[in-house]
Amino acid sequence: MREIKLFLGPQHPGMHGNTSVHMYVEGDIIKKSYLLPGMLHRGFEKGMEQRTWINNIALIPRICVVEPDINEMVFAMGVETLAGIEVPERAHYIRMIILELARISIHLMAYGGIGGPTGHYTLMYHAQADRNRILEIFEKITGHRIYHQYIVPGGVRKDLPVGIEDEINEFLDDLASRYLEIRDLGIENPTIRKRLVDHILLPSEVVWELGVTGVGMRSATNKPYDLRKVLPYARYDQIDFEVPMADYSDAECRVDLKLQEVVQCIGIIKQCLAKMPEGPVRAKMDGNALKFRVPKGQVYAAVESSRGEFGYYIVSDGGTKPYRVAVRGASFPQGLLGVEKYLPGTRLDDAALWFDTMGVCSPEIDR
Amino acid sequence: MKKVYSVFKPLRHLKYLLKKPITKDFKDIFDNPREVADNYRGFHVNDWEECIGCSTCGEICPTEAITMVERSELEDKDGSLQLRPTIDYGRCCFCALCVDVCTTSSLKMSKEYLYNDPDPDSFYFMPTDTFNGKEVKLGYEKDESSDLLDLERVSMEHLSPDERKGSFLEIIKGYSKEQAIHEASRCVECGICTNACPAHMNIPEYITAIWENNFEEALTEIYKTNPLPAVCGRICTHNCETACALTQRGDAVAIRWLKRYIVDNAPKDIYDSVILEQVSKEVNGKVAIIGAGPSGLAAAYYLRTIGYNVEIFEQMPLAGGVMRYGIPKYRLPDEAIDQDISFIEKIGVKINLNTKVTDTMLADFNKNYDAVFTGSGFFAGRKIPMPGHDHKDCIAAMDFLPLGRDYGRGTVKELDVHENVVIIGGGNVAFDVARTVVRYQNEKFGKSNVMMAALESEDALPADLEEVVEGREEGVKYHFGMGPQEIVIKNNKIKGLKVKKVISIFDTEGNFNPSFEENSEQLLEATQVFMAIGQSPDYSYLSDENQNKMNINRGKIEVKENGQVKGIDWLFAGGDIVKGPDVISGVANGHNAAIGIDEYLSKKNK
Incomplete structure (x- = not known):
């Protein structure tokens, strides 16, 4: 049989972001594949060195389009650690609400994302419709739907608008009430299950080999490695939630874990709304933002993103701009290395599902 | 027990066929657009009445989308510049950092998010209080927590009223290094102060130098326009602070005290090198200066840096004029005046004390010197x-x-x-x-x-x-x-x-x-x-003949733009007898006259 070279992306509805996969197939079996990043033309890490600390707020959300808030959070955490800024209590809770809403939104998007490759577009539309409601909440809180630029060093940019708590609660109740229905459409749909169950395996050895974290790791190793539990940031240590995990990681298991996480997120947000104290939302800083300097030092700040451990390693030389920022993209291991080593062997039509269930966000690789 | 998955279960979603769609019809996008959130970051609006053209929005813009454009039809006044921001919406990312940093709060964002034009240049425009000629609803505005300016001045340590009313000790104690750097970090470097200062001092430059802890740079910038920083750092009338962009919503940057911080704290070797570095090679020319007050000293300093031989004649036993004999010690101690004057003497300016200039001496000056500058001041009550x-x-x-x-200095007992x-x-x-x-x-x-x-x-x-x-x-x-x-x-x-x-x-x-x-x-x-x-002037040193040649209006001598007395070519004047009424105006006159004298002598010697 003749080997053919095919491209998945950058212009492909099944591709996640501006990146390309080169695949050599025999029949419909992928024999060899590798990722070709570099389509984003951004150079985030270098770009950050050329912008002041405060200007970077506008740049960093772009490192992950669907879940920009984690970038803002790790950047803020890093700067706060270096500069010794005490974040007001209320800001911690607002940050958690934002992060968890973002987590729901990206899990819904990923869940809807399996609708495309499996030919069930209804799933995608319904998931996007729910995500849209989260974006509307974001718009009310932050002023923008996607790039919120809301979590900033020192706290959050503005307090929550009046009445938003009720709206969030209402949305969460509605989402929870339709949870089973949403499952029925996708993961419990026998035709979709045929594409997911026992497909696209992620054995625990691979997890250790590549350094996969997040849902991938928890689904394969049955270990509750979640930074919100093991290295709590914000006020996650004061919130009750469970970390879903499993010991056999196929596509179905990972999707299931994401949906279970959505349930946990709903619980976390509700607790945050109930526990959130009144008070200021941003620490006052000396001097104006143009002259904001971060003391010399280095720091690694990480949060649990929807795809795993997401971190920034920030070095400051004491100036107005970062000396160096390195991004630990959560999907870097599976997205770059996994494609080369573990995409081969699967079927061509699984490739898009592979990216979706592994949770690949290409700007994290191409940063 | 193994779970059974039914193909019929997903069909329950068919019920959504009967629900109203949540999507919007394409044709509605322009005709009937969605109402956005109250906090929405749409196109900018800028109230030109409030805006002072400080260009801080352009400074912070992460995409360099904002440029300041000169609008000469705007009124030219202290405290604002004839500039207004222009935004390139091909670059703008609507982050609203410009709104957060705006000194006046004139820049805001609207709820407008639709704009469509085949001409790419039309995406580059100056926001006004309307958008495309129509009234708009306001979206994102800054509030206390999103504000990126530090509006509160670092407080200065003062002597308490009880301590000071029984003594002539200096009231203001001066900033420490940390305080000065903190205060300097409040400056937005807009330069509105430079315009308001009579001497047009490079204020943003030396404040930035303080912030960078660079004494050499700070002193160099100060001495470019003012050779009396220790005096002005204490008793200047600080028009700069009145004009400061931060006064729009908060306390002005303590420009005067920051200047004092530099001169009080700069190491002596840096001081020496900065001052001596500015002196050029000697040129052929002698200038006599009447009065060692602010304008006389400034004129002497700048003439000397150009290379002229300068001699000052002062009637009092100490140099400084009104700084030495008018302003009380608790505001301006002798040490500060001595410090400034010692550096002026160090570069080679000769000061003759106890020498009251008379009309005959002035006639001699005309013969023996190439030009004369008078800053005799308003010294009479x-x-x-x-x-x-x-x-x-x-x-x-x-x-x-x-x-x-x-x-106060102990030379008089009662x-x-x-x-x-x-x-x-x-x-x-x-x-x-x-x-x-x-x-x-x-x-x-x-x-x-x-x-x-x-x-x-x-x-x-x-x-x-x-x-x-x-x-x-x-x-x-x-x-x-x-x-x-x-x-x-x-x-x-x-x-x-x-x-x-x-x-x-x-x-x-x-x-x-x-x-x-x-x-x-x-x-x-x-x-x-x-x-x-x-106060009033004492013109006894001007002979009737000279006084007849010049115009004296309400005690003030009329001069040309370069400080040259109208009617007498070789005589230049400055300070209270020309403008007044403060030290910094005297310094500005002196500097201006020094340049004028240099031009006059260069032409004359050709």
Whole structure:
């Protein structure tokens, strides 16, 4: 049989972001594949060195389009650690609400994302419709739907608008009430299950080999490695939630874990709304933002993103701009290395599902 | 038990077929657009009335989308620039950092998010308070937590009123390094202050140098336009701070105190190298300067840096003019004046003290020097010709302040100050007299009784606010808005000052013509009256012939733009006799005249 070279992306509805996969197939079996990043033309890490600390707020959300808030959070955490800024209590809770809403939104998007490759577009539309409601909440809180630029060093940019708590609660109740229905459409749909169950395996050895974290790791190793539990940031240590995990990681298991996480997120947000104290939302800083300097030092700040451990390693030389920022993209291991080593062997039509269930966000690789 | 998955279960979603769609029809996108959130970051709006063109929005813009464009139709006034932001919406990312950092809060965002035009250049425009000519709803605005400016000044340590009213110690203690760097970090470097400063000092540059802890750079920038920083760092009238962009919503940057921080703290070797570095090779030319006041010293310094031989002639035993003999010690200690003057002498300026210039000497100067600069100042006191003003206990401010100053430095042991004193005037000089008297009385009698009377009401006083506040703290009693009528004398002794309540100071045509309320007469009981109603010049060194050649208008000499006296080519003038009334204006005149003299001599020697 003749080997053919095919491209998945950058212009492909099944591709996640501006990146390309080169695949050599025999029949419909992928024999060899590798990722070709570099389509984003951004150079985030270098770009950050050329912008002041405060200007970077506008740049960093772009490192992950669907879940920009984690970038803002790790950047803020890093700067706060270096500069010794005490974040007001209320800001911690607002940050958690934002992060968890973002987590729901990206899990819904990923869940809807399996609708495309499996030919069930209804799933995608319904998931996007729910995500849209989260974006509307974001718009009310932050002023923008996607790039919120809301979590900033020192706290959050503005307090929550009046009445938003009720709206969030209402949305969460509605989402929870339709949870089973949403499952029925996708993961419990026998035709979709045929594409997911026992497909696209992620054995625990691979997890250790590549350094996969997040849902991938928890689904394969049955270990509750979640930074919100093991290295709590914000006020996650004061919130009750469970970390879903499993010991056999196929596509179905990972999707299931994401949906279970959505349930946990709903619980976390509700607790945050109930526990959130009144008070200021941003620490006052000396001097104006143009002259904001971060003391010399280095720091690694990480949060649990929807795809795993997401971190920034920030070095400051004491100036107005970062000396160096390195991004630990959560999907870097599976997205770059996994494609080369573990995409081969699967079927061509699984490739898009592979990216979706592994949770690949290409700007994290191409940063 | 194994779970059974039914193909029928997903069909329950068919119920959504009967629900109203949540998507919007494509044709509605422009005709009937979605209403966005109240906090929405859409196209900018900018209130041109409020905007001062400080360009801070352009400074912070992460995408460099904002450029400032000059609009000459705007009024040119202190405290604002004729610039307004233009935004390139091909670059703008709508992050609203410009809104958060805006000094005036004039820049806001609207709820508008739709704009469609085939011409790419049309995406580059100046936001006004409307968008595309129509009224818009406001979206994102900054609030207290999103504000990116530091509006609160770093507080300065002062002597307490009790400590200071019994002594001539300097009141302001000066910033520490941390405080100065913190204060400097509040500056947005807009340069509005530079325009407002008579000497156009490079204020943003030296504040940035402080922030970078770079004394050398800071001193270099300061000495480019002002050779008296230790003096100006203490007693400047700080027009810069009045104009500062931060005053729009908060406290101005403490520009004056930051200047003082540099000169008080710069290491001596850096100081020396900066000052000596600025002196050029000697050129052929000699200039005589009359008066070692601010303008004379500034002219001397800059002429010397150009390379001229400069000699100053000063009638008093110490150089400094009004800085040395007018301003009290608690505001400006001798050490600060000495510091500035010592550097001016160090670069080779010769100061002849105790040398009063006469008309014959001036004629000699004309022969022996290539040019003459006069900054003889307003050194003589003035009195209002009211009944009783010629009594010996009615004293003009400038006749008293030099003695008060000498008392402060210990060369005079006793002052002629009574126990109950009233001062006429509401300017800084009046407060200088009042507060000097308070100190002397407290030292001498253990208590003070000083009253002040002025035509202006307290909020319209020409004096600085801090003088009014500190004077009150030190126990001066104010009778402002009271016009002095007569000094009441009985048995050849002053009994007090008769005052009347003022209705208005100027008449309907705007001329000075105070009117008083009838039956509002009041006697401020005192045995001594000081008059601080302005100073006057002493032109005895100008011969009649010279005076006839020049124009002297209300005591001030008319000069050309370069400081050259109209009618006499070789004579240049500056300071109070030309403009006034503060040190920094004198410095500006002196610097300007130095450039003028250089041009004049260059032309002459050609």
